[in-house]
Every structure is written in C-alpha cells, then in structure tokens.
Amino acid sequence: MTPLPVLSNMLTKSRLSAARQCQRKHDLQYRYGYRPAREADPLRLGTLIHLGLESLWSRGSFRYRDMFDAGVDPWDIARIIPMLEGYAARWGETDAEEYTILAVEKEFRCPLVNPATGKESQIWQLAGKLDKIVLEKSSNRILIMEHKSSGSDISPGSTYWSRLRMDSQVSIYYAGARSLGYDVSGVLYDVLGKPKLRPYEETPEENRKYKKDGELYANQRLNAETTDEFEKRCMEEIASDPNRYYQRGEVVRLAEEMDTALIDVWQLGQQLREAERMNRSPRNPDACEKWGTLCSFFGVCSGMESLDNLMLFQRSDNVHPELSLVEIGK
Ligand code: SF4
16 A cells, blocks of 8 residues: 655644544555445435525525535435424524624644643644634624534433533634634524434235235335425424424633643644554454444455445545635645
C-alpha cells in the first residue's frame, strides 16, 4: 500500500472520531484515501437529512421530493421525508421567531493550540464546518447550531446528552467559531431521532396463516410494503410521540473543560504522528461492529476483500470531502 503523496494536516471531527475508534480505520481513510463506494446507512441518511434541513433553513420550506436527485434510494426518502416534515411542524415557527441566522455551513481552519503550553502545533490544524451560527433573539447570544441525527435514545437525561459533556467536538466548534470572529456562548444541539422501523416483507406462502374469515393474521402480509406505505407508517410513528424524535439541548464549555478537551485532541494528534512515523496502524477488533453495523473495512481487515475492489472502495487524495479545501486553504 502506497501512502498518498499529499497528506492532510487537518484534524476534523470525522477524522478524530475514526482515529479514536481504530487507528487502522483512520489510516485507511486519512493516510491512504480509501472510502467505501457506498456510505453506510447511518452516514448516508445523516447526509440526506442535512440536505433537507439546509433547504428548510435557507428557503423556509421544503420542495420535498425535488430535493433528492434521481439516484437517491426511495427507501431512504421514505424514511427521511417524515423526519423532515415532523421537524418543520415541531420547530418551524419557533425558529423563525427565535433565531436570526448569521452564517450557514461555515468552514473554519485554525491552529491546534496546546492548552498546557500555549504553543501551536507545528503539524496539525483544526478544521471543520459549522452547520449554523445563529443569534438567539430572546437572550441576544450567539450560538452554534449543530443538526444531528441519531438512532440512540435522545430523551433529556439520556447518555446521548451526558456524553457531549466530554466530547472534544464541542470544543472544536468553539475554537472554530472564535477563529471566524464569533464570540459564541454555547452550542445548540438540534437532534432528530431516526425511526427504527423496517419495511414489512411479504410473508412466504408456506408460513401464511389465515383466520376463519379468510383474512391473514396480524403481522402477516400477502405483499411487501410499498415505499408509500412505509413512509406513511414512519409519519404516524413520529406524530405519535414527537418528543422522542426531536430534542434540542445547549452545551456550554467552561474554560477548564475546553482545555481538557483540547488536550485530548493534542494527545491524539501526537499518537497519530507517532503511528505515521512508525508506519504502524493497529487494528481494533473491538470497534469492528457498532450498533449492529459492520465497519466498511471489515472484509479487508479480515482478509476476505481487497481494497482494489472498485465495487467496494474508492480512493481519492481529497480525504476531507465534507470541506471545500480551496476556500479554507486560502
Ligand atoms: S474492520 Fe475493525 S480493525 Fe478493521 S478498520 Fe474497521 S474497525 Fe478497524
């Protein structure tokens, strides 16, 4: 395997997350530029949800189906449209009254500073994209607003929210926003829960059981569910309990917490540098399966697939496709 000629010195939240999970995964993606040809379901849905929210915030309304190009899986659309419609119903009016948008999809690139010494890293920079910077009218405070989607429990008090207290991502957002000149007071996490429903399959003929009146028993089907039926079912599920699917919470970073989080990032950067110097990237079998989804590189690490299989992997020297490198590289 030959490393890419140009290595990125940017630490983004995705890169740090990959590095924390598994150094082999980090290296495959960020040193060698490999990506799965098809994004894993949670990532793909997350990207589409972002697209929809962007449309809502910038235009004030959705042109639902037109928003997605012809290549988008109709089952993804059937899942996402109810989430977006529910979002508009839950937050649409509040947002118009409460927030003034100062910036959308704002990219940043700033030095990684060691909080213990005040020195800038000679190797790494922090980089990323902020979903939104808003002015909260009622308090006159500037907030970063981050849209997230999650299949976990997002109810108040759940682990989802406690974990954010130590998430270095929040501190990186602060550092990024301040480097752009925004004196932010907090990060408002705007979280959409993903319905866990699955499309119904047709019941195989040999397993069908009929009642006396000739009807099939509940949960048995003559035909597989259509995308329209599935979309309607997702819509009903969300409408039955909106608080389960839409939550917001503000995460504030105290100076000490900010330092601790940035020391974590600094330390991880050091480890990545050392791994690169030694040309070693240990695998972490404990991270191969997460929430029932296998890592995209599982076949490669377990010796069953090749990175050269173009049906499975793509290679690119742009290892941060979420950023427009031209703009932030100025
Ligand atoms: S399959 Fe496992 S060991 Fe391989 S890159 Fe993914 S997480 Fe790491």
